[in-house]
Amino acid sequence: MIFIIWAIIFVLGIWIISTYNALTALRLRIQNAWRQIDVQLKRRYDLIPNLVETVKGYMQHEQDTLQKVIEARSQAMVSKGAKEAAEAENILNRSLGKIFALMENYPDLKANKNVLDLQEELTTTENQITFARQYYNDLVTQYNTKQQVFPSNMLAGFFGFKPSELFEVAEAEKAVPRVNLSLTR
């Protein structure tokens, strides 16, 4: 009888330790994933002025659009918090998309090796931001699920784990010509 009680205590102890550690590990990975996104965003902020400088000479008639991109960039750089950042990012994405669309009208521009390199760099950075966010959201979903399902929800409440915030993808961002997010898994 005593043995059975000890066995139950032992199993419970193992379960508590492993659940606590799993939740903590997820929380740290979420923080890391969030920093990864910041790294990519910063890279993109650095690339945008380069692109604008390079295409300026060719696109004489689109100075307004280029100016808007620069403004959107500085707006996005100072925005705080997930929601505000998402909004600023949206505006930036839309204006960048506009430039890429307008670039189709300039054959010289499309033949320029510098521009092509920059475009590839921007494309991969955009993709990297998206994938970093996707990974962040996957982790957050995992973390929040673990906090809410039985039986780990009891421990999450006891140790004071709080659900993390998902990064919402705005409708307009889905229109950016890249990986189609609407596909079902």
Add this chain to the structure above:
Amino acid sequence: MALFILFFLFIGAAIDYLYFDAFTPAGPVFPIATIFSLGFAALSTLTAYYGGSDIILSSLGAEKLNLQIPEHRELHNVVTEMALASGSAMPRLYVIFDPAPNALATGTNEKNAAVCVTTGLLTLLDREETQGVVAHEISHIRNEDILLMTLVSILLGGIAILADWGRRGFYSARTGRHLSKKNPVVFIPLLLLIALSPLIGRLLAMAVSRQREYLADATAAQYTRNPGGLAQALEKIRDASMPFHKATRGTAHLFFVNPLRRRIDESDSKLSDLLASHPPIARRIGLLYQMAGMPQKLVQAPRALAQ
């Protein structure tokens, strides 16, 4: 995998039962043959384990990326994207200068993993499709398939050693007398099983490899959120239909599509399912289109079988 270990234990136990009288009061305490052969196979594989990926890569003539070349830079970017999407470390990157479109992942864990693609693949596929292929290879790393395949080859080696002993022991006079004391209903099927075990082991290994291919396709779709890209890549590679000459039977299971390209791999039959290291391409494409929610009809697109 569990099935694989069970099979190994069963064969080992059969040998021990027949030759060492294990599991009887008079016999030794441990199943000697099983433990010894596993130890031997593990030792020989462990030596290959640490230098293994470099041996494979150099035998295939893989070279490091040259970031001056736009295509290589694009590959580097795509791999960075997929490493981010999967939350894994950036693998080492190699290219093989060969027109046959193919790719492989090797290494033992996430930290020393390497991804390698042929230049043929880079020229044939567009960005989205390359992304699918790279995601598939990164899935192999993330799902610990590269480690699994190493373990499977350890067990396969062990089974081969066991079977070899079993067959040799059968001809010696001492064991002949020894065996006659045992119940023939038990030992004849056991002997047959031992004789056939290398073949059965290989079939099991193929089955493991195929299952991991399906899983890697599914995981790739999860990372890219775009199963269509990988499906298109598979279609293009199937239609290009080019054998990769540097691959051997020993390395075939490492690749993205079977580099040996026998006709049987293309058909969607039960036989091809049993004998190939890779699932039929047609079925992989079909499953990916299902994930994408596209109609199955697209799958039956015209097939160019050049061979």
